[in-house]
Amino acid sequence: MSETTAQTNHVGLKKDDYGGAKTTLCVGCGHDQITRWIIQAAYESGVDPYNVAKTSGIGCSSKTPAYFIGRGFGINSCHGRMPSVATGASLANRNLVVIGVSGDGDTASIGMGQFVHAVRRNTDMVYIVENNGVYGLTKGQFSATSDKGAHVKSGETNAFADIDLCNLALNLGCGFVARSFSGDGKQMVALIRAAIAHRGFALIDAISPCVTFNNLPDSSKGFQWLREHDVALHELGFVAPYDAPQVEQQPGVPLSVDMPDGSHIVLRRLGDNEHDPTDFKAAENILARDRRTPGRIETGLLYYKPATLNPPLEDIAHLGDTPLALLGAEELRPSRGAFEGILAAHH
Amino acid sequence: MTASTVVNDFTLSVATVNGSGSASSNTILAKTIFRMGVPVAPKNLFPSNIAGLPTWYLVRVTERGWKCASGRRDFTVAFNETTIDQDIRLVPPGGVLVVDEDIRKAEQVGRSDITVYAVPMGSIAKPFGPDPRLRKLLANMVYVGVVAELLGLDLEVLRQAVHDQFAGKEKVVKLNLDVVMAGIEHARAHLDASRCPFRVQRRNLTGGQILIEGNQAAALGALMGGATFCAWYPITPSSSLCEAFIDYAREHRTDQATGVARFAQVQAEDELASIGLVIGAGWAGARAFTATAGPGISLMAELTGFAYYAEVPAVIVDVQRVGPSTGMPTRNQQSDIRCCQRLSHGDTEHIVLLPAGPEELYELMQQALDLAERYQTPVFLMSELDMGMNIWMSQPLRYPERPLDRGKVLDKEGLKAAAEFARYKDVDGDGIPYRTLPGTHHPKAPYFTRGSGHTESAGYTEDAQEYRVVLDRLKRKIDGSTRDTPRPVIEGEGEIGLIHFGSSAFAVEEAREILSAKGLRTRSCRVRALPLHDEVMDFVRACKVVYVVEQNRDGQLADSVRLRAPELATRVRSILEYGGLPMTAQPILDVLSVGKREPVHV
Secondary structure, eight states: OOTTTOSSOTTSOOGGGGBOSOOOSOTTOHHHHHHHHHHHHHHHHTOOGGGEEEEEOSSHHHHGGGGBOTTSEEEEOSTTOHHHHHHHHHHHOTTSEEEEEEEHHHHHTTTHHHHHHHHHHTOSEEEEEEEOSEETTTTSEEOTTSOTTOBOTTOOBOOSOOOOHHHHHHHTTOSEEEEEETTOHHHHHHHHHHHHHSSSEEEEEEEOOOTTTSOOTTOTTSHHHHHHHEEESEEEEEEOTTSOOOOOOSOSOOEEEEOTTSOEEEEEEBTTBOOOTTOHHHHHHHHHHHHHSTTOEEEEEEEEOOTTTSOOHHHHTTBOSSOGGGOOHHHHSOOHHHHHHHHHTTO | OOTTOEESEEEEEEEEETTSSHHHHHHHHHHHHHHTTOOEEEEEEOOSSSSSSEEEEEEEEESSOOOSOOSOOSEEEEOOGGGHHHHHHHSOTTOEEEEETTTOOGGGSOOSSSEEEEEOHHHHHGGGOSSHHHHHHHHHHHHHHHHHHHHTOOHHHHHHHHHHHTTTOHHHHHHHHHHHHHHHHHHHHHOOGGGOOEEOOOOSSSTTOEEEEHHHHHHHHHHHTTOOEEEEOOOTTTHHHHHHHHHHHHHHSBOTTTOOBSOEEEEOSSHHHHHHHHHHHHHTTOOEEEEEOHHHHHHTHHHHHHHHHHTOOEEEEEEEOBOSTTOBTTSOOOOOHHHHHTOSSSSOOOEEEOOOHHHHHHHHHHHHHHHHHHHTSEEEEEEEHHHHHSEEEEOOOOOOOSOOOOOSBOOHHHHHHSSOOOTTOOSSSSSOOOBOOTTOOSTTOOOEEESSOBOTTSOBOOOHHHHHHHHHHHHHHHHGGGGTSOOOEEEEOSSEEEEEOTTHHHHHHHHHHHHHHTTOOEEEEEOOEESOOHHHHHHHHHOSEEEEEESSSSOHHHHHHHHHOGGGGGGEEEEEOOSSSOOOSHHHHIIIIIOSSSOOOO
């Protein structure tokens, strides 16, 4: 999609229409990069901003929904509780595009229970973890995704193994599991667009360096490490039916994964890597390989299973086209006859 | 029948083991008496256990229609080996004991002051159930027959009650009826019913009324009140409320042709999630509720405070049980009202509704949904185990005539007409701002909801003045809710006042009538909402002394009354009952007439 030739997207909105308030995070924060990619992805996909529900918990990452899609509706809830709030909103109005932004503390510690159950229920939402391996807002404590043996600026060493959220989500049956790096804009935008198009829970575990507390050269969640060690599984593209035809610039036939809404995720082989994200075993193998090799980070779409094979919660709940929020009394109150029938059983 | 026979005024007690299948038998007995036109008040005293611990099912029978417990066990069916000695002891002189002969022979009961009937329940059931498990279930039907014969229950009414209990399962109906008849025949052949001092005689005192569990009534309130979303985590005594709602909604909110549902429900992973789901749904515009008990309330504290401050509608039903901690999960208390009114950290205050009985649970559940959206805040509906899980006699519930109140929601058209939209601004002077729902297509509509400091236009702030403006308005908003919350019910005259709420009301009603017969007139003020209405203070002012009757240790409502009117604090006293058993009139009589605790001389 070329924004260079078009001032507006296919719904007639400019990129500025997807902007938000000015960030208050540290200069250079990975989270601000992700904010930019969310704006870009929503713009490219022509998301209706009024239908966007931005949800978050507590932490640096959870502040960011104020910084994108200001025409959307936001709810910055309590620490670790975004998954339940997002699930409630998603069921109340199934037309909403629910975007959840969380952090490693908010998801992998205090909110672990809710995260796990949102995956299990397959809430229709984009769930981005801005993962920096450290508690930023409370000034530099280790998080549950910090590597074992990692150091922070104070010199302390982390004694516990990290929790791999992608591995967890994969094993919980999540239909969209991706890992990315805030610095890889092209991959992030393609993944966010695909996640929005996906019906069901879409996890993007985005490594997003904390420049203030966890950007040491040997930190696997720091910029330098990621620039040197991030191995992209594929060159990722997202093509929606309304997108302009792509001009082939590179040789080779890409792998195309079709999505039920007519979109395609285009994956172009890079180097020796060849990963088919519909192959569960292959996704498991990648994560196992990364686990065995400390510091190795492979990014891209790890696993994808369409909603047709993995129905989202709103389908399981048999919701109709009219959002629950907009149903009127005449659709909600049983008739007098039905009411008398209920009471008859109690005489 | 003799001259001393007591007609329609006794309490039947069935002592069994939980999990033994006696619930059906007891319901059949209660329903039969009710359908003979005689009021009943059933109370199930059950343990926190699935099978094997003692259970008592009490049915108070009175022509006056008292709904509280009597505290007596005039006619006891003893079916539980482990509690047999206690059960024998608790029969008052002049009472009746029907005992399973396999547990205790008549001559071994050792009470000459009561009438004893020993019945070989198991032997009577044996021909009907070769399988021991089935036989055990059927033995419960034997006592139904025996009790029916001794009390003179109408056989046709009894038959119909058995039919209704096992509706649709004709084989089961026939088998159970056969066993009931065997019980009746045994009683006719071997027991002298004329020695039984209690009889039920037909009356016309229940016409038009219904029998319903409070949890069902509240669930029906949710259905009729337009609730579209229910999130819950299983906990006694609230689970059956949500389950009843789901059953009603599956039948009445599902398009039979397409299967499309006009409701959603989530059985959450815990109460942290159930309140989060409700808040998310309420924020997005669904009429959402959850039901829980004390431990769940504790877990909901943080998000409830968030909803108060961020102004998100939510209805929370607390079916109270004995606390603190796990407490006694299957016993009754009214001990969560302080906790609920102030749930969460910071300066937080919630609207709390205090229904008494199924009719009000039904009505106030609907009103709670309206108030939550009108005031954009969490609203607590305080039920109790006694009200929620027992069957109550009730006036028939009324079909709602009022439209649903969806509160101050600006849609696209409303926004076009409005000069401006600031989410947290008091436009109308009532402390209640306007809100928009996510998905509203208008440039003025979007706003950002946060639990951190915010301005009138929903912007982030750490400015002292901007923060205070919002916080002070919230205070005005909740204080002003007394405009719309149910007013106290005040009646009677005299210098002694009784303030009460919830299930205590039924004990107060009986106590007041007994006192009145003795010449002591009292006033009564049944509180139905917090914050307290001014009328409650006027009531205290009009009395020389006021007793706040409640089922908790600390006098939680009494404290609220004293805090509201410190100058009247010395005349506010407490009558407290918190052992977990269903409330009786006795604690009130103890204080006001017999003077066992704290004599009053007016």
